[in-house]
Ligand SMILES: [Zn+2]
């Protein structure tokens with residue numbers, strides 16, 4: 047509820063001007079801090095003074111009589127409006143004016159406000175995300191104006207109290223609406239709600255207290271980061287208006303695709319192709335991993351599609367110890383374009399292994415069906 051300024055002076059609503067003056071003089075004499083040592087007297091004295099001001103100024107008194115508070119800068123609920131006051135608009139304003147909502151007393155807003163966060167992307171190669179790195183990144187953000195240290199004033203000058211709102215940051219007016227007369231308050235258009243104006247702005251920042259600047263800062267990328275992760279650099283974002291505290295800078299990791307390895311969290315995957323003979327006979331391959339050359343042991347009889355696991359050759363675990371694995375997917379190539387001698391050798395091999403299907407297809411098919419039947423019956 048708004049303060050009942052009549053009650054503060056011990057009066058009933060609608061008291062006359064002379065009654066108001068008389069009540070004020072009596073109370074002011076009793077409560078004046080020079081004569082009254084009571085600790086509560088000073089606060090009460092200020093209250094009485096405010097009530098007197100509210101009831102002796104015709105405009106303010108009209109606001110009081112309409113149920114508003116002429117000193118309540120938040121009466122119309124305009125707080126937080128990014129467009130600096132849209133005037134009298136919403137039904138909420140009317141309700142506030144009539145029923146006294148939004149009585150939180152709020153002074154002028156500060157010219158100094160916190161800065162926003164900034165986001166920058168950085169592209170890294172796989173070995174950089176896996177092993178970590180330090181990258182110099184160039185950011186373009188608002189930084190503190192060095193000429194005025196954020197004050198926004200030209201050297202040797204100072205901000206002045208806004209004359210439009212007398213430093214309150216908001217202006218109140220009484221307007222007609224379909225409900226009758228209502229009180230509304232809005233952000234002061236002259237000072238954007240700060241209660242201050244800068245008569246001579248700083249020539250370097252134009253009064254904003256900050257300037258845009260490009261700078262290069264080193265960013266430490268921890269081992270094991272993944273694509274899309276963000277590294278936060280506290281206080282490296284945008285400096286706020288009036289030199290307000292800077293927001294944070296977020297560095298978003300983008301991992302470039304690698305020619306050989308694909309990544310799945312902490313595991314890496316790659317594919318090797320083997321000639322059929324190597325897969326059958328076994329061999330040792332030299333594989334170039336992110337850690338260097340390593341021997342990959344292909345056992346005799348390795349099947350296409352089998353996966354060989356190289357333990358702890360993947361990416362480090364970001365929130366634990368150890369590393370993921372490197373999974374090598376084996377693909378066996380069937381030989382094509384056989385010359386006559388190769389074909390002859392393969393046929394001989396097929397006969398030796400009982401795999402020759404050319405001359406005895408019926409038997410083989412029967413064998414195939416009997417195997418399927420056995421499998422079906424659980425043999
Ligand atoms: Zn400046």
Ligand SMILES: [Zn+2]
Pocket residue numbers: 208209210211212213214215216234235236237238239240241242
């Ligand atoms: Zn103003």
